[in-house]
Amino acid sequence: MAPMLQEPALVDFNAPLHAAPKLVAPEPEHCPGPESQQAGKADSCAGCPNQQICATAPKGPDPDIPAITARLSSIKHKLLVLSGKGGVGKSTFTTMLAHAFASNPASTVGIMDTDICGPSIPKMMGVEQEAIHVSNGGWSPVWVSENLCAMSVQFMLPNRDDAVIWRGPKKNGLIKQFLMDVEWGELDFLVVDTPPGTSDEHLSVNSYLKESGVDGAVLVTTPQEVSLLDVRKEIDFCRKAGIRVLGIVENMSGFVCPKCTHESQIFKATTGGARRLAKDTGIPFLGAVPLDPRIGMSCDFGESFFDSFPDSPACKALKGVVRRVGEEMGLGADELLADSVDGMSVDGR
Amino acid sequence: MSLENIEHIVLVLSGKGGVGKSSITTQLALALSLQGRSVGVLDIDLTGPSIPRFFGIEDAKVKQAPGGWVPVSVHDAQPAGPSSDNGQAPRSGNDLGSLRCMSLGFLLGNRGDAVVWRGPKKTAMVRQFLSDVQWGALDYLLIDTPPGTSDEHISLVETLLKQTSPGQVAGAVVVTTPQAISIADVKKELNFCKKTGVTVLGVVENMAGFVCPSCAECTNVFSKGGGEVMATEFSVPFLGSVPIDPMFVMLIEEGKRPVYPKGTVVNGKNMEENETATNGNQEHDRDEGRLVEKYTSCSLHPIFDGIVRQLVTRLEG
Numbered sequence: 078m079a080p081m082l083q084e085p086a087l088v089d090f091n092a093p094l095h096a097a098p099k100l101v102a103p104e105p106e107h108c109p110g111p112e113s114q115q116a117g118k119a120d121s122c123a124g125c126p127n128q129q130i131c132a133t134a135p136k137g138p139d140p141d142i143p144a145i146t147a148r149l150s151s152i153k154h155k156l157l158v159l160s161g162k163g164g165v166g167k168s169t170f171t172t173m174l175a176h177a178f179a180s181n182p183a184s185t186v187g188i189m190d191t192d193i194c195g196p197s198i199p200k201m202m203g204v205e206q207e208a209i210h211v212s213n214g215g216w217s218p219v220w221v222s223e224n225l226c227a228m229s230v231q232f233m234l235p236n237r238d239d240a241v242i243w244r245g246p247k248k249n250g251l252i253k254q255f256l257m258d259v260e261w262g263e264l265d266f267l268v269v270d271t272p273p274g275t276s277d278e279h280l281s282v283n284s285y286l287k288e289s290g291v292d293g294a295v296l297v298t299t300p301q302e303v304s305l306l307d308v309r310k311e312i313d314f315c316r317k318a319g320i321r322v323l324g325i326v327e328n329m330s331g332f333v334c335p336k337c338t339h340e341s342q343i344f345k346a347t348t349g350g351a352r353r354l355a356k357d358t359g360i361p362f363l364g365a366v367p368l369d370p371r372i373g374m375s376c377d378f379g380e381s382f383f384d385s386f387p388d389s390p391a392c393k394a395l396k397g398v399v400r401r402v403g404e405e406m407g408l409g410a411d412e413l414l415a416d417s418v419d420g421m422s423v424d425g426r
Numbered sequence: 427m428s429l430e431n432i433e434h435i436v437l438v439l440s441g442k443g444g445v446g447k448s449s450i451t452t453q454l455a456l457a458l459s460l461q462g463r464s465v466g467v468l469d470i471d472l473t474g475p476s477i478p479r480f481f482g483i484e485d486a487k488v489k490q491a492p493g494g495w496v497p498v499s500v501h502d503a504q505p506a507g508p509s510s511d512n513g514q515a516p517r518s519g520n521d522l523g524s525l526r527c528m529s530l531g532f533l534l535g536n537r538g539d540a541v542v543w544r545g546p547k548k549t550a551m552v553r554q555f556l557s558d559v560q561w562g563a564l565d566y567l568l569i570d571t572p573p574g575t576s577d578e579h580i581s582l583v584e585t586l587l588k589q590t591s592p593g594q595v596a597g598a599v600v601v602t603t604p605q606a607i608s609i610a611d612v613k614k615e616l617n618f619c620k621k622t623g624v625t626v627l628g629v630v631e632n633m634a635g636f637v638c639p640s641c642a643e644c645t646n647v648f649s650k651g652g653g654e655v656m657a658t659e660f661s662v663p664f665l666g667s668v669p670i671d672p673m674f675v676m677l678i679e680e681g682k683r684p685v686y687p688k689g690t691v692v693n694g695k696n697m698e699e700n701e702t703a704t705n706g707n708q709e710h711d712r713d714e715g716r717l718v719e720k721y722t723s724c725s726l727h728p729i730f731d732g733i734v735r736q737l738v739t740r741l742e743g
Contacts, residue, residue, distance in 0.1 A: 110547065161474050161540075163443010163573040164603075194574035195441045195611040205610075238613040240441075242575045242621065245545025273443040273573055274473035275542045302679055304444075306537065307474040313540035332636065332647065339640035343647070343670055347679040370647050377606035377649070 142288050145256045149289040152187070152264040154406060157282065157294040157320065161307030163273035165299045166328040166366075168197040169376055171270040174295075176381045177399040179225040184265035187218060189255055190229035191282055192272035193248045194241050199231040203379020208232050215258040228259050245277035252281045273307070275314040283318045292406050293321035295363070298354070299329045300346035305354050312358055323405040324361035326398050327351035332368040333390075343368060361405060364398040367391050428494060429556065429589055431563040432466070434741050437582070437598040437624065441611035443573035445603045446632035448476040450668070451570040452678075454599070454737075456721045457730040459523040461738065463565040464503060469529035470552050470582060471572040473541050478531040480678055482717055488532045494558035497526040501716050522718065528559050545577040552581040556589060573611075575618040583622045596741050597625030599665070603633045604652040616660050627737060628665035629657040636670040639687055644669070665733045671726050683712040683720040 107121040116122070117132025125131075149155070158171045171188060179186045190198035199205045199219075207219040209232045218226040230241060230251060243251075261267065269286075272278050283291075294315055298308040308325070315322050327350055332343045346353075355362035369391035375382040386392055403409070429435070438451045448471070455465045469477035478484045478498075486498040504522040530541065530551065543551070561567065572578050586595050598619055602612040612629075619626050631653025635644045647670065657664035673684035721727055 108547075108550075110544075163474075164445055164608075165443075168607075194576050195443070195614065197607050197611065200607055200610055237610075238617055240575045240614040240618040240621065242580060242618055244549075244577050244580060248576065275540045276473050276548065277544050277577075280542065280544060299444075301675060303448075303476050303479050306476070306479055309538040310474065310540040313538055314542055317540065317542065332645075334638040334641060334643055335645060336643040337638060337641040339638060341636075341639055341672060343636060343672055343675075345672060345675055345679060347676075368647060370645065370649070373605045373607070373648050 139253075139284065141253065141257060142285065145253070145285050146289040148257055148259075149261070149267075149286070152261060152267045152289075154265060154408075155267045155269065155286060155289070155291045156323075156402075156406075157269045157271060157291060158297060159271050159279070159294045159311050159315070160273060160297045160304075161275060161309070161311035161314075162298065162304040165297050165304055167273070167297050168192070168201055168270050169372060170295070170297050170326060170328065171268050172198065172201045172376070173382065173395050174399060174402065175225060175227075175266070175268050176383050177396065178266045178268075179222065180383065182224060185224045185263060186226075186266045186268065187261050187264045188225075188227040188229075189259075189267060189269045190227065190231070191252050191255070191269060191278045193230050193243060193251060193278065195272065196229045196231040197376075198227055198229045198270055200379060201376045202227050205231065205237065205379070212260070215260045216254075217260055226261075228255055248277055249281040252278060253285060256285050275310060279314065280318070283320060287319075291320060293323040295323050295402060296325045296360075297328055298325060298351050299344045300327055300342070300350040300365075301344040302348045304344070305348060305351070308351075308354065309358075312360065322360050323402055324363035325351045325355045326363045327365040329368040330365035361401070363401040363405075364394055366394045366398065428559050428561055429567070429594070430591075432561060432567045432594065433565050434596040435567045435569065435586065435590065435594055436596050436627065436737070437569045437571060438601060439571055439579075439598045439615050439619070440573060440601040441575065441613070441615035441618075442602065442608045445601050445608055445612075446668075447573075447601050448480055448570050449674075449678075450599070450601050450630055450632060451477070451568050452480040453674075453721075453726060453730045454734060455525055455566075455568055456718050457727065457734040458566055458568075458738075459501075459525045459718055460722065460727075460731070461734060462521050462523050463738075464523040464563070465525050466497060466561045466564045466567040467525070467527045467529075467570065468555060468559070468567060469527070469531070469570045470555060470578050471570060472530050472543060472548050472551055472578065474572065475529045475531035477527055477529045477570055481525075481527055482678070482681060483527065484531065484537060486532055488528065491560060494560045495528065496560055497528040498532055500525040500527060501718055523565065525718070526561070526564075528555060548577045549581040552578055553585050556582070556585045575614060579618065583624060595624070597627040599627050599737075600629050600662075601632055602629060602653050602656065603648045604631055604646070604650050605648045606652065608648075609652045609656050613656065613660070616656075616662070626660070626662040627740065628663035628733075629653050630665050630733065631667045633670050634667040636672075639672065642687075663736075665736055666729055668726060668729055671724065674724050674726050677717075677720055677724060681713060681717070681720070683715065684724045685712065686725065 109115040109119045117128050122128045158167050160167050175186050175188050190196050202221045204219050210217045218228040220226045333340050440447050455467050458465045469475050481500050489496040503524040636647045637644050654664045676682045
């Protein structure tokens with residue numbers, strides 16, 4: 078029987094790890110945070126009603142990290158897909174990347190969806206109605222094709238539209254279970270899709286994966302400054318957290334009118350777009366993917382855009398980006414795409 | 427307490443990111459202000475605050491005053507007068523309402539700084555935003571939220587329930603884009619509203635179609651009609667469809683007054699009329715004037731004017 082999220086006992090929140098103590102009052106100013114080594118001992122803790130709770134809570138690294146590392150030792154490459162901004166195409170790019178990696182029949186690919194409150198991966202992969210199976214070895218991920226599997230909170234919801242109204246610690250618990258209890262098996266690639274922002278999910282993924290080694294993160298953005306603003310924060314986050322940034326992808330870059338083939342910049346790059354941001358921050362620019370309504374449609378229907386429209390400019394641009402990601406990871410093009418085409422520009426133009 | 431003199435509190439929610447919550451919040455605020463309502467905008471997207479950018483007040487800083495923070499003013503109220511009746515004034519003839527903002531963006535030292543906070547800290551910040559900002563008397567407080575149904579949302583609703591009188595929290599405007607991926611997440615948000623007892627004032631469908639500036643052909647970049655179907659399914663009001671307008675993006679990004687090429691028709695309204703109106707001014711005037719005045723030339727203004735009228739009629743009776 079698949080575990081039901083409605084049962085509160087699904088995740089053991091009393092597990093010794095970062096189980097944030099239940100505070101009896103709001104945190105005061107200058108609070109070192111319940112997970113800090115200083116919790117309950119700092120000067121600012123004096124007089125705080127939470128002092129006792131914080132001082133006695135367990136501290137230090139998570140005792141489960143060795144178990145996670147052991148579980149993930151059979152995964153060769155781990156990739157994060159990040160963006161500070163929502164709706165820029167993180168999940169779309171994650172599925173594209175996974176489909177592209179899986180187009181080589183020799184490699185096995187897994188997707189882990191850490192967006193707990195708004196999971197999109199199952200729908201994009203066309204496996205929305207599936208449920209996970211529990212065996213002795215742990216939870217089995219849902220297999221989309223022979224060599225492509227996915228794991229998401231969506232597979233555990235009793236109803237498709239149920240809201241997952243969870244605070245941080247509960248989300249962390251589930252992410253930990255995704256890493257510790259899911260039978261990923263022998264994978265060549267694990268692509269981790271993340272929610273927008275720089276918060277619990279990101280910190281947890283990073284702290285749990287650090288030991289087992291992450292190849293790096295791919296940042297996704299759209300060209301306009303409103304989005305770049307948030308992506309800059311994400312770069313700052315990666316620096317602080319010590320995550321290697323493989324590069325930036327600019328999505329929804331330009332739109333070609335199907336009637337007059339006039340190219341418009343729907344999301345205009347008034348400040349130079351991702352190219353400029355990449356240059357300013359010294360991060361590789363991986364390529365620009367044009368806005369193609371057919372990408373959205375393929376995602377809605379859960380089909381692979383690569384299979385449906387292999388000749389579209391967006392598809393070529395995406396393949397260029399995937400190849401660049403591979404280069405940054407130190408892999409040969411032959412290992413990545415089964416149908417490597419020569420002479421393709423990174424921009425796909 | 428900071429919320430007691432606010433007539434109506436409206437949340438802007440969406441389960442999906444990047445669908446235009448902040449953009450819709452901005453335009454609702456401008457449209458309300460143009461209808462003479464005093465408006466406050468509170469941005470509780472802590473890890474990705476966009477509101478300062480939208481109102482073009484990224485350099486502004488919040489001032490500390492006895493009793494709390496003073497929100498940043500975008501423009502002050504302007505009493506109705508014969509001089510303001512030059513076509514720029516709202517049709518109702520009301521004065522322009524004041525518009526003030528509060529966001530975590532104003533509190534950051536550097537605009538590229540990341541706010542890497544876990545839940546409890548975000549909760550504390552949301553509580554502080556709701557209790558320590560000196561809004562004064564407001565007709566409307568719009569609260570822009572991050573995507574999802576997590577810490578910020580739970581804290582927001584909990585705190586509002588505690589600190590407001592019945593009827594003060596008017597409800598939520600839920601934003602979506604038309605494609606199925608977005609609808610799937612937004613349905614979760616509607617269920618969140620149901621569970622937490624927040625009234626859904628209506629659904630706005632954003633990015634519904636893009637009008638090519640060269641040939642005026644409308645392309646449904648992210649398909650179309652999904653928002654309305656969802657609203658019917660959940661039996662909540664559908665407030666309207668908002669197309670993508672690159673001129674609005676230009677207005678926000680560069681502060682340029684929108685000007686439309688000949689023959690551009692948005693939602694049945696010929697934007698050329700507007701063009702002749704602005705041609706009366708000089709071309710270099712495109713940069714001048716306050717955001718709220720420039721917004722009246724935008725093709726999206728009539729749409730939001732309509733949406734706001736629906737909301738106002740419902741809330742003010």
